[in-house]
Structure formats: C-alpha cells, structure tokens
Amino acid sequence: MGGGCVTEHIEKKPYAFPSPGSLASVVSTRADWVKCSKLIKDGLPASFFNDLSTLIGLAPSDLARLIGVKESARRRWVRTGTLNMRESDYLFQTAAVLYSALGLFEGDQLATQEWLNRPALALGQKTPAELLSTFVGMNLVEALIWKIENGVVV
Numbered sequence: 001m002g003g004g005c006v007t008e009h010i011e012k013k014p015y016a017f018p019s020p021g022s023l024a025s026v027v028s029t030r031a032d033w034v035k036c037s038k039l040i041k042d043g044l045p046a047s048f049f050n051d052l053s054t055l056i057g058l059a060p061s062d063l064a065r066l067i068g069v070k071e072s073a074r075r076r077w078v079r080t081g082t083l084n085m086r087e088s089d090y091l092f093q094t095a096a097v098l099y100s101a102l103g104l105f106e107g108d109q110l111a112t113q114e115w116l117n118r119p120a121l122a123l124g125q126k127t128p129a130e131l132l133s134t135f136v137g138m139n140l141v142e143a144l145i146w147k148i149e150n151g152v153v154v
Contacts (some may be wrong), residue, residue: 006150010119018111026039026044026048026092026095027095027096027099030096030103032040036071036092039088039092040085040088040089040092041085041088042082043082043083043084043085043087044081044082044083044087044088044091044092044115045081045083046077046078046080046081046082046083048083048091048095049063049064049069049077049083049091052091052098053094055095055098055099055102056102056109056111056112057109057110057112057113057129058113066116066129066132067132067133068132068133069095073087088131090135093135093138094132094138096113097132097138097141097142097145099144100104100118100142100145101141101145102116104145104148104149115128116128116129116132117129120144120154121154122144122147122154123140123141123144127139128144138153
C-alpha cells in the first residue's frame with residue numbers, strides 16, 4: 001500500500017454526507033471502541049471505499065492509487081459486498097485521517113487534496129499522502145493535523 005501524487009480530482013462541490021450506516025456514521029463510532037471493533041471485525045461494506053472517495057473528492061481509482069489499494073481487491077469488494085477485517089481496519093483508520101484533514105480545511109476538498117500532496121517539513125519533507133500507506137504514517141499525519149489545529153509550532 002503506497003502513497004503518491006494524485007493529479008485528477010472530481011469537480012469540487014459541497015459534500016453531502018452519506019446515509020446513516022455508511023461513512024459518516026461509521027467514522028463517528030471511533031470513540032466507541034466496542035462498536036468500532038465489531039464493525040471492523042464484521043467487515044465494512046464495500047460502499048465505504050466509494051463514500052471515502054466522494055468525501056475526499058477523488059475518483060475511486062485515484063483514491064486507490066493514493067492509499068495503495070490493488071484493483072483485484074476492489075473487484076473482490078464488488079463481488080462480495082464487504083471488505084475483510086484487515087482491509088476494514090486499514091480503511092477505517094484512513095477514513096478517520098482523511099476526515100480530519102478535510103476538517104482542517106473546513107470541507108474544502110481541493111485544499112485538502114493539495115495539502116495531502118505537498119511535502120511537509122514536519123514530516124521530513126514527505127507528503128501526508130505518502131504516509132497513508134502505514135498505520136504509523138497515518139498516526140504521524142493525524143498528529144500533524146492536531147498540531148496545526150491547536151497552533152503548535154511544527
């Protein structure tokens with residue numbers, strides 16, 4: 001699962017949150033460890049990935065490239081309708097980080113995409129997108145978002 005520069009984006013428009021039971025409500029379970037764990041163990045619905053691409057304003061193929069999801073996995077999701085536990089865990093955490101990044105830019109998808117692809121001194125001149133391929137990297141990106149939101153010098 002590798003990061004990279006994303007150049008294509010979906011036309012910028014206000015984000016309409018998905019229906020209950022999808023991305024917005026799933027990410028909101030983050031504070032409830034028991035519920036969150038059950039969702040991940042049961043496997044997130046395949047629609048979660050497409051909701052995530054809509055949230056961030058990227059075509060699903062671009063999001064897949066950004067976070068290193070293989071085409072074969074996406075085909076399997078269409079066939080089975082669910083992600084396995086490992087994929088669910090990874091995409092849940094990715095969604096939480098991207099949700100935080102989007103919040104940093106008050107819902108501006110284009111600004112979020114640009115920030116994700118801009119090298120950051122606080123990340124050793126890596127782009128936040130490059131770090132989304134591992135849980136450690138996601139934690140670093142989330143910590144950077146927290147620092148920016150709270151005025152901590154980075």
